[in-house]
Amino acid sequence: MTMEQEQYDVVVVGGGVNGTGIAMDAAGRGLKVLLCEMNDLASATSSNSSKLIHGGLRYLEHYEFRLVQKALAERESLLKNSPHIMWPMRFRLPHRPHLRPAWMIRAGLFLYDHLAKREILPGSRSIRFEKSGPLKPDLTKGFEYSDGWVDDARLVVLTAKKAQQFGAKIMTRTKCVNAKRGDKNWKITLRDMVSQGEKTVSAKVIVNASGPWVSKLFGETLSMPAPKMIRMVKGSHIVVPRLNQEQEAYILQNKDERIVFVIPYEDHFSLIGTTDVEYEGDPKKAKISAEETNYLLDIVNEHFIRQLKPSDVVWSYSGVRPLMDGEEENAQKASRDYAFEINQEKGKAPLISVFGGKITTYRKLAEVATDKLCQFFPEASGHWTKAASLPGGDFDNHDGLTTTLRQEFPWLPDDVLSRYVRTYGTTSRDILSRSESLEDLGIHFAGTLYEKEVLHLTKNEWAMTSEDILWRRTKQGLYASESNVKALDAYLADKVSSSIPSNPLHQSA
The missing domain is CATH 1.10.8.870 (Alpha-glycerophosphate oxidase, cap domain)
Known part of the structure; x- marks a missing residue:
C-alpha cells in the first residue's frame, strides 16, 4: 500500500506540545494517528518558554482563578509522570512594599496553596534573606513557594515518542500544504520540506494544533475563513553565568506590574525572563531586541548585588505565544487559557482547531481535545494519560x-x-x-x-x-x-x- 492510499482516523497538524499531546492521547485510545510538523518537533513556541510547570501566580491578579486552579491541579501529575525532565522547584519572592503590599502577596500565596490539592509540593512561607546572599542588602524580607521546572523541548519529543509507541506515525519536516474536504474524509497533501516531494493521505478528522500558525492554516491550507484570530505575543529570555548558587529560583517584581524569573539553568547558568511584546510576522523569525535585553537586565540589577551587562548574555531566545485574542489593552493581561473550535458542516468531514494554551495544561488540553475527537469515534477507549509516564520516566527520583x-x-x-x-x-x-x-x-x-x-x-x-x-x-x-x-x-x-x-x-x- 502506498502513501497515497494510506488512511487515518486523525491527522494532527503541528508538532508542538499541544499537537504531540493530542496525538499521544488519541493513539492511546486506539485511533490511527498521523502527526505532521513542517520543521523539527518543538521548533517554535514549545521550546522557547520559561520552562516552568506552574499555576501562574501573577494570573491571580487578573482574576484567572479557573486557569490557575486547572494548572495547579496538573502540576503534580506531570511531576510524577516525568521525573527525569520535570522536578519541583522553590521560588523566592523579595518583598518590595511600594509595588505590592505584603497582605496582597500573602493572600495570593494562600490561594495558590489551596486552589488545588498538593501531595509532593510544600506550601508557601515567609522568609528573611541572609546578608551573605546574592540580593542587595535592602531586600531583607520575602516569601517562598513551590512550582516546577520542565525541559520543554524534551517534553514534546518524549510525548511524540509515547504517541509513536501506541502506533502513531510522526512525520517531521513535513508540511500540510493542502486539505480538501469530502463527505467522509479529508484528502491531505503533505510536502517533504527536505526533498520537496509530495504525497496524499486521507483522514476522517483533522486537528489544527499549529500554535502561532493556527489561524493562518485556515486560509492557506484549508480554504476557509478562520473562526478565531490569535494574538501573537513575543516572550524573550536571556541566559547568563549563574547568579546564585542555591537551587532556588527568584521571582522579581517590577514597577510595570510584570514579574521576571531568575532560574537555575543547566548547572552553570541562570535563565532570566520573560518579556511580553506584541508581535507581527513570521513566528520563526522572532528574536530578542536590545530593549528587551536591557529590560530584563535592569530588573535583575535592581535586585542582585552582582551587576549584569549585555556582554554577560551567553545565549538568548524568543518564542511567540499564540494567545486568545480578547479586548485586553496589553499583552500581559491576555489570557493563557485555551479554547477549541469544531467545524462540522453537515455531511462533511470535521475539523477541530486548538487556540491558546500553556505547557502546564497541555495534558488536560489534549484530553479535552481527544474527548471531542472521540465524538466521531465511539469505539475509542477512555481517559488514560493522567498517570501515564513518558518514556524514561519509570523511576522515583x-x-x-x-x-x-x-x-x-x-x-x-x-x-x-x-x-x-x-x-x-x-x-x-x-x-x-x-x-x-x-x-x-x-x-x-x-x-x-x-x-x-x-x-x-x-x-x-x-x-x-x-x-x-x-x-x-x-x-x-x-x-x-x-x-x-x-x-x-x-x-x-x-x-x-x-x-x-x-x-x-x-x-x-
Missing part, C-alpha cells in the same frame, strides 16, 4: 537512578551521568549499552555530547541538524564553540544522513 546507573557504568563521568538522568531517565541505558569506557561513546563534540548520543538522537528522536541536537535535545549548545558546531554539522552530513531512516513520505506502508 534523580538520586536513586543516579546511584543505580553509577553502579552499572562506574566509568561514566559525573557530569555526563547527571545530564543523562535528567534528559533520558531510564532510557539512558539505550545509549550506554555495550559501552565499557568513555572512549566507547565515540567522538566528543561539545560539553557532555558524544557520538553515541548523537546517533541515538538521529535514530530515535527525529533529530537531523546540529540545532536539533545542541539546543532542543541536549542544551549542549551552551558549551559549543563555532568550530564544535561545524564539526557536528560535518559529521551529520557525512556519517549520519545516509543512515537516518528516510522520511515516511518515501516509504511504503
